[in-house]
Amino acid sequence: MVAGLLTPDLANPEQGAGGIGQSPWLPWLVGGLAVGCGLPPSLQPPLLPLFTGLVWLSAAPLLILAARRHCCPGGQRLLLCLLAMVSGMMAVGGERALPSPSFIEAEATVGRVLYVGHGTGFMAHIDHQHLAHQRPLFVRANQPLNLRSADRIFVRGRLSHEPGLHGGLRPVLIAVKVERILAREDGARGFAWQAIESLGPHRDLGAALLLGEGRPQARDAFHQAGLLHLLAVSGLHLGLALVMFAYLMRLIGLGWGTRQILLILAALGYAWLVGLSLPTQRAAIMTVAVVIYGLSWRNAHRLGPLSLAVLVLLLLDPNQAREVGFQLSALAVFGILTIGLDMVAWRRRVLPLRPWPLDRPSWRGLLYLGNGALDGLAVGLAATLAISPITAGNFGEVTPLSPVISVIAGPFLMLTLAAGLPLLFLQGLIPQGPWGGLVILVDLGLAGLVRVAEAAPDWLHGSLVRVSPPPLATWLLWYGMFMPLRGRWSLFLPLFPTLAVGIWLWAAFG
Incomplete structure (x- = not known):
C-alpha cells in the first residue's frame, strides 16, 4: 500500500518483470545471500571455507564469461545466486566464531516481560556498545521484579548460550543485579505512555498495537484467531500509518517530492516512537528503499525495494537471517509483491466492481469498501502462503483463515491507528488538551479487535491448525x-x- 502512494510503477499490479537495468539481478543476489545466511548449521556443507573457495573458483569465471558474451541470462542469475549463497554461509560462519563477552554490566531498555513469579524473564535491548549486535536479549533473574516495558534499567550478569532453533545457540543473560534507573513515564517517550494510561480496560492491547510494548491479556485469543501478527508493531502498522499520512498530505496539496521527504521523516519518527525495535527498523528501511526507487524515476522491478532493504539489513547483521521475525516479515512482503499483486490484478479484471450503472456517492463508498476488502483478502492470502512453511517449521502450526479474519479485524485496526497515533503526538504537545474524543475512538477500535479475536474461532473453525514440520x-x-x-x-x-x-x-x- 505504501508503494502505491510513493511510486506508481510499484503500485501497478500489471507491471512486468522488467526492472533494474532490464535485468532483475538484485533479487537473485539478495535471495541467495539471505538463504546462505539463514541456512541452519545442520544443512551447511562440511569444510565450509574449502567448499566456498571451490564454488567461487568454478562459478565466478563462468559468470564473467556469460556476462561478457551476453548469453544465458537465466544461468547468470543462478550463478550469482549460488555465489551469494555460499558467501552468506561464510558470513554467518565467521560471526559464530567471534567470542562473546562472558560478563555484562550495562544499561538497557526493558522489552517484553515474559513472566514474573519465582523469578523474572524479560527481553531487553542492551546498549549497543556492550554487544556485537543490537538485538533483544533474553534476561533471566532469580527474583520477582516490578518491571514494565520501556523502563530503563541497569543490569549486571553473566552471558551464556542455550540451545536454540535448528541447532543454533540463543544468548541468555543470567542477571545477578537489575535496578530500574528511569521509569518509562519519565523517559523521552513518556508523553506516549501517558496517553496510553488514559485508555480504557484494553490499554495493554493499545500499548502493544501503538508502541509495540507489553504482553496484552488477550494475546492467547489473538493467537487462536490467527491475528498474532497484529500485536507486533511491524511493517503492517507502519504501512497503514504512512498510507493515512500520505493521504492527508495529498488532501493538503503538498508536492510529490515534498511528500516523499516527509514520508521518510514520518517513518523514522514512528520507528523512534515505538523504541526502534528490529521489526520497525526493517519496516523503516523498507520505506526508505521504496522512496529511493520512487525518486529514481525508473520502472523498477517489483522486488527491487524489498531486495534493497534486505541487502542493507544483512550487511548490517548477517545473523538476522536466522531470526524468525526477519524471515516472516521478508517472506510476507515477498508473497505480497509476487502472487499477491498478481491476484489483485486478476481480481480487477474478473470482478472490477465499477460504479456504473449506480453512480451515486453511497454506491461508490460501498464499492470502495468492497474493493478494499477483496484486495486485502488477496494480499493477506499471499502473505499467509509465503510464511506458512516458516510458521509450520518453527511453531508447528499454520493459520489458513488468517486472511479472512484479518479483513474482518481490519477496520478496527485502522480506527485504532487513525485515532491512536494522533492521540500520542497531541498528548505530547498539549498534555491537558481536549482529546477525550480520540480516547473514545481508540477504545472502540480496541474493543472491536478483542471481540473479533475472541469470536473468530467460533465463527470459523480451523483458524489455527497444528501440523508437523514440512520436509x-x-x-x-x-x-x-x-x-x-x-x-x-x-x-x-x-x-x-x-x-x-x-x-x-x-x-x-x-
Whole structure:
C-alpha cells in the first residue's frame, strides 16, 4: 500500500518483470545471500571455507564469461545466486566464531516481560556498545521484579548460550543485579505512555498495537484467531500509518517530492516512537528503499525495494537471517509483491466492481469498501502462503483463515491507528488538551479487535491448525508457486495440483 502512494510503477499490479537495468539481478543476489545466511548449521556443507573457495573458483569465471558474451541470462542469475549463497554461509560462519563477552554490566531498555513469579524473564535491548549486535536479549533473574516495558534499567550478569532453533545457540543473560534507573513515564517517550494510561480496560492491547510494548491479556485469543501478527508493531502498522499520512498530505496539496521527504521523516519518527525495535527498523528501511526507487524515476522491478532493504539489513547483521521475525516479515512482503499483486490484478479484471450503472456517492463508498476488502483478502492470502512453511517449521502450526479474519479485524485496526497515533503526538504537545474524543475512538477500535479475536474461532473453525514440520522437498516445491512460469517452465504447471494434494494431506494428517 505504501508503494502505491510513493511510486506508481510499484503500485501497478500489471507491471512486468522488467526492472533494474532490464535485468532483475538484485533479487537473485539478495535471495541467495539471505538463504546462505539463514541456512541452519545442520544443512551447511562440511569444510565450509574449502567448499566456498571451490564454488567461487568454478562459478565466478563462468559468470564473467556469460556476462561478457551476453548469453544465458537465466544461468547468470543462478550463478550469482549460488555465489551469494555460499558467501552468506561464510558470513554467518565467521560471526559464530567471534567470542562473546562472558560478563555484562550495562544499561538497557526493558522489552517484553515474559513472566514474573519465582523469578523474572524479560527481553531487553542492551546498549549497543556492550554487544556485537543490537538485538533483544533474553534476561533471566532469580527474583520477582516490578518491571514494565520501556523502563530503563541497569543490569549486571553473566552471558551464556542455550540451545536454540535448528541447532543454533540463543544468548541468555543470567542477571545477578537489575535496578530500574528511569521509569518509562519519565523517559523521552513518556508523553506516549501517558496517553496510553488514559485508555480504557484494553490499554495493554493499545500499548502493544501503538508502541509495540507489553504482553496484552488477550494475546492467547489473538493467537487462536490467527491475528498474532497484529500485536507486533511491524511493517503492517507502519504501512497503514504512512498510507493515512500520505493521504492527508495529498488532501493538503503538498508536492510529490515534498511528500516523499516527509514520508521518510514520518517513518523514522514512528520507528523512534515505538523504541526502534528490529521489526520497525526493517519496516523503516523498507520505506526508505521504496522512496529511493520512487525518486529514481525508473520502472523498477517489483522486488527491487524489498531486495534493497534486505541487502542493507544483512550487511548490517548477517545473523538476522536466522531470526524468525526477519524471515516472516521478508517472506510476507515477498508473497505480497509476487502472487499477491498478481491476484489483485486478476481480481480487477474478473470482478472490477465499477460504479456504473449506480453512480451515486453511497454506491461508490460501498464499492470502495468492497474493493478494499477483496484486495486485502488477496494480499493477506499471499502473505499467509509465503510464511506458512516458516510458521509450520518453527511453531508447528499454520493459520489458513488468517486472511479472512484479518479483513474482518481490519477496520478496527485502522480506527485504532487513525485515532491512536494522533492521540500520542497531541498528548505530547498539549498534555491537558481536549482529546477525550480520540480516547473514545481508540477504545472502540480496541474493543472491536478483542471481540473479533475472541469470536473468530467460533465463527470459523480451523483458524489455527497444528501440523508437523514440512520436509525440505515441500519447502522447495512450495516456493515454486511464487516463481513466474513462462515458456518451457510452464511444463511444470502439473506439479502444483500434486503439491496442493500433498499440502492438504500434510495439514490434515501431519
